Amino acid sequence: MEEWTDKEIQGFRKALLDWYDQEGRHDLPWRKKRDAYGTLVSELMLQQTRVDTVVDYYNRFMEALPTVEALAAAPEDQVLKLWEGLGYYSRARNLQKAAKYVVNDLHGNWPQSSDDLAELPGVGPYTAAAIASMAFGEVVPALDGNMYRVFSRLLEIDADIAQPKSRKIFYQAVAPIVDPEQPGDFNQAIMDLGSSYMKTKNPDTLHSPVKEYNAAYRDGIEEQFPVKSKKAKPVKVLYQAQVTRRGEKLLFEKRPAEGLLANFWTFPLKEINSVEDLAGEQLHIKPVVHVFSHRRWEIWLTAIDQAEPKENQRFFSPEEWQALSLPKVQHKLIDKLHEVDDVSEH
DNA sequence: TACCCGTGGCG
DNA sequence: TCGCCAAGGGT
Numbered sequence: 001m002e003e004w005t006d007k008e009i010q011g012f013r014k015a016l017l018d019w020y021d022q023e024g025r026h027d028l029p030w031r032k033k034r035d036a037y038g039t040l041v042s043e044l045m046l047q048q049t050r051v052d053t054v055v056d057y058y059n060r061f062m063e064a065l066p067t068v069e070a071l072a073a074a075p076e077d078q079v080l081k082l083w084e085g086l087g088y089y090s091r092a093r094n095l096q097k098a099a100k101y102v103v104n105d106l107h108g109n110w111p112q113s114s115d116d117l118a119e120l121p122g123v124g125p126y127t128a129a130a131i132a133s134m135a136f137g138e139v140v141p142a143l144d145g146n147m148y149r150v151f152s153r154l155l156e157i158d159a160d161i162a163q164p165k166s167r168k169i170f171y172q173a174v175a176p177i178v179d180p181e182q183p184g185d186f187n188q189a190i191m192d193l194g195s196s197y198m199k200t201k202n203p204d205t206l207h208s209p210v211k212e213y214n215a216a217y218r219d220g221i222e223e224q225f226p227v228k229s230k231k232a233k234p235v236k237v238l239y240q241a242q243v244t245r246r247g248e249k250l251l252f253e254k255r256p257a258e259g260l261l262a263n264f265w266t267f268p269l270k271e272i273n274s275v276e277d278l279a280g281e282q283l284h285i286k287p288v289v290h291v292f293s294h295r296r297w298e299i300w301l302t303a304i305d306q307a308e309p310k311e312n313q314r315f316f317s318p319e320e321w322q323a324l325s326l327p328k329v330q331h332k333l334i335d336k337l338h339e340v341d342d343v344s345e346h
Numbered sequence: 347t348a349c350c351c352g353t354g355g356c357g
Numbered sequence: 358t359c360g361c362c363a364a365g366g367g368t
Contacts, residue, residue, distance in 0.1 A: 045364090046363085292350095
């Protein structure tokens with residue numbers, strides 16, 4: 001692992017922050033004014049999610065719920081509708097829990113240290129450090145995927161970033177480097193660096209503003225970093241989606257309160273072992289495929305005629321289900337159903 | 347620790 | 358088409 005002198009640390013900070021002043025993404029909406037609420041909303045949305053995807057969601061969310069008090073008082077349905085399509089829906093539920101905690105238990109007084117911020121639901125070590133540094137000026141590194149990638153290359157740190165225990169190694173290496181005057185800018189600059197010159201694929205280190213501090217580049221071994229072990233492949237699961245119609249209405253089923261897509265409405269889904277197990281009328285030749293982080297669903301739409309809804313089922317008119325927050329996979333299934341309808345009419 | 351938890355972009 | 362990835366957190 002590479003070690004820097006005090007002089008090198010100061011030179012790195014200056015090169016990084018000068019570049020950030022000139023070339024940073026200052027147009028991002030959550031960087032306009034750095035209050036705790038906007039930072040919390042943006043950071044929760046940005047977890048495992050691309051910046052380009054988040055921008056529109058963030059603007060809509062802040063327009064609808066501009067203050068932590070508004071979020072705390074909002075119906076959960078509204079919060080989930082604003083989150084619809086973003087994925088990882090526990091983030092939305094945790095965000096509102098955090099807002100309620102700040103408003104109701106702390107009387108609107110935000111926790112300001114990273115340790116206290118980490119007590120909020122949905123706020124872990126990274127997000128706590130990000131908010132503390134950006135909104136409150138605490139001198140801590142915000143260790144996310146960008147920072148792991150950037151510093152693994154700069155300092156030739158070969159700890160496996162997929163391993164949680166590697167966090168401590170990076171923290172100890174980076175903490176002395178964070179700029180004590182501008183910790184929030186430092187953390188944001190590292191993220192911008194990590195999404196531009198030092199991105200995962202096809203990095204452009206030759207033109208990087210901190211090229212001369214990049215040990216892995218100097219040694220011609222940049223592609224060896226970061227070290228990251230592979231994830232397991234998603235497990236394939238087959239489902240029969242049982243479509244019952246009543247005129248324009250469709251029968252939906254509410255998923256269990258815990259687990260994948262908790263509490264969301266989908267068509268009744270029955271797990272099957274093979275296509276031979278399908279009962280009712282199979283409506284198409286190839287399954288609807290939806291891949292989650294750890295599951296691959298292959299779903300066969302079938303027409304059945306279920307007489308009465310069960311306790312966790314309801315008929316919804318088009319106007320009703322369009323007002324719901326539905327997961328992407330259910331939108332895919334509805335689209336497929338309409339596609340089949342159109343074909344059969346001709 | 348290992349696994350759970352969504353989605354869309356990209357080579 | 359497929360595998361991998363992108364500003365993680367909860368359990």
